[in-house]
Amino acid sequence: MSVRILVVDDSVTTRKLVSAALSSEGYEVLEAKSGEEALQLVEESTPDLAILDVVMPGIDGYELCRRLRNNEATERIPIMMLTSLDELDEKLKAFEVGADDFLPKPFEPAELRAHVKVLLRRVLTSFVRSGDDVHGxxxxxxxxxxxxxxxxxxxxxxxxxxxxxxxxxxxxxxxxxxxxxxxxxxxxxxxxxxxxxxxxxxxxxxxxxxxxxxxxxxxxxxxxxxxxxxxxxxxxxxxxxxxxxxxxxxxxxxxxxxxxxxxxxxxxxxxxxxxxxxxxxxxxxxxxxxxxxxxxxxxxxxxxxxxxxxxxxxxxxxxxxxxxxxxxxxxxxxxxxxxxxxxxxxxxxxxxxxxxxxxxxxxxxxxxxxxxxxxxxxxxxxxxxxxxxxxxxxxxxxxxxxxxxxxx
Ligand SMILES: Nc1ncnc2c1ncn2[C@@H]1O[C@H](COP(=O)(O)OP(=O)(O)OP(=O)(O)O)[C@@H](O)[C@H]1O
Ligand SMILES: [Mg+2]
The missing domain is CATH 3.40.50.300 (P-loop containing nucleotide triphosphate hydrolases)
Structure with missing residues (x-):
């Protein structure tokens, strides 16, 4: 079963771009056009990683990130914020609500894939370090x-x-x-x-x-x-x-x-x-x-x-x-x-x-x-x-x- 990535963005162009960059690597991509839709999707199947836009009508990226962190199924998944805002305090806010990574738009597909790989790898090793199960x-x-x-x-x-x-x-x-x-x-x-x-x-x-x-x-x-x-x-x-x-x-x-x-x-x-x-x-x-x-x-x-x-x-x-x-x-x-x-x-x-x-x-x-x-x-x-x-x-x-x- 492949790695499942949730992409949430109100812009159809960005969703398609991210989706194309990731599916070509064999990742399974779930697309949602709003925070509300994302929360519904997560109920049906838990993603292994989420990529969120910040500015969206309704539930915005920060709020969505906070809710994913408060949901038992998604509390540990890596979350990346994808946004055109490149201000320091915006980044800090993203980290504050529980995001693991931040990538400003526009991005190169290869750059996005590299971030995703690193995030997935990091979560895999930190999982064991944080638990008591250290003797394989x-x-x-x-x-x-x-x-x-x-x-x-x-x-x-x-x-x-x-x-x-x-x-x-x-x-x-x-x-x-x-x-x-x-x-x-x-x-x-x-x-x-x-x-x-x-x-x-x-x-x-x-x-x-x-x-x-x-x-x-x-x-x-x-x-x-x-x-x-x-x-x-x-x-x-x-x-x-x-x-x-x-x-x-x-x-x-x-x-x-x-x-x-x-x-x-x-x-x-x-x-x-x-x-x-x-x-x-x-x-x-x-x-x-x-x-x-x-x-x-x-x-x-x-x-x-x-x-x-x-x-x-x-x-x-x-x-x-x-x-x-x-x-x-x-x-x-x-x-x-x-x-x-x-x-x-x-x-x-x-x-x-x-x-x-x-x-x-x-x-x-x-x-x-x-x-x-x-x-x-x-x-x-x-x-x-x-x-x-x-x-x-x-x-x-x-x-x-x-x-x-x-x-x-
Ligand atoms: N239960 C099975 N039914 C049919 N074919 C099998 C079965 N198990 C293994 N094979 C086939 O047997 C062949 C050898 O398998 P594999 O390479 O896993 O064996 P190995 O013992 O590791 O070999 P090697 O000595 O080269 O390391 C492969 O073609 C594999 O598809
Ligand atoms: Mg062998």
Missing amino acids: KIIAIHSLRGGIGSSTLAVNLAAALYQLWRMPVVLVDLSLWNGQAAVMLNLSIRNSWSDFVDIPAEQIDATMLDQVLLSHDSGLRVLAAPPTPEVAELLSADVVQKVLSLLTEQYAYVVVDLPHDFQDTTLSVLDKAQNILLPLAPELVSVRAAATCLNVYRQLGYSKDAVHLVLNWTFERRGVPRKDIERALKRNISLVFPFVKDELVSALTLGKPPVLYSPNSAITSLFEDVAYFLSKDEHKQNPPDVKTPSLLGVMERMEARRRKRVRV
Whole structure:
């Protein structure tokens, strides 16, 4: 689901200009021609950011800003005032009523987009700093067998966690030789793990890290794998540990797509992960690889409860039956993903993972249910009053399953 921006201006020209500048970047724009109409729209769907004109007949921009700040659904959203008034006291008044930013007309579309990006990013990090939820949960996806959907799982799970809670979520691609997570999200790899080569771990700080993280329009942040593989050998486990610890201070969830190995860098994540998802396909080589992983986890002393086997049907038929796999591994499979070729292929070919681009599909519901299952207890026990559509969907499905069980 894309980021939703409310634009309120009585001038149709300005509305169209702002709208064009933002929709071209993939933002969803809601237009209102008055403060009154804006308040009505907000009742129907909460925007992620609002851009308000100051001088409007009826409820003006200042008053509208004040009311949005007093409304539970919109009290935290970034608000930008867009006006032809460039006087200092007008700006001060805007800040006084709760605006976060101010852009004088006329503006360049690129300038507007830059302001919007910065505002969205700032709100995402300040959210965690202001709350008590400062220790992110690390969920690692790890298997020794390649090509069985680890990255697909990582990308969609990270996106689903963000859609559920609207809290900061970062996807870390540690498949340093051949990571494709950024590509699966159609992000150009301007920055990546390569930026940390030659930098001592102790010199890496939150500001530097923030510059290296890519921003997806959905709100998800991504630490991309290097565009060229030779970097893989230049990154130390110390650097990976430092980056991970900084991320857990700022992000509620840190989802890590690991390479198919037990290198030091991989181990430094596995050691710290609260959950390890171990994907396997219903074929013998994959089951053998999973058995090796489970064995190594046991030797490393990882808690059994932290590890979940994920059976992923990457092909259509004639796989090893679930029961046989469970018997061979002496473990239950926690999650099963069916074969869903078309939608997952669109993620690979167009960089559009289903969780973000097909909100109503069955596979999205499944990823959301899995994300909920893996969410922190404190989030499940204290859900926000204003629930995201994704969380409402998960709750409805849980309720439907509960009713079905009661009836049976
Ligand atoms: N449940 C599924 N149904 C159909 N196709 C799937 C399913 N899960 C994954 N795939 C497909 O399998 C292929 C490999 O997926 P993906 O890249 O996520 O695996 P990986 O384990 O991360 O691979 P790599 O070893 O290259 O990192 C992709 O073409 C993906 O679309
Ligand atoms: Mg992968």
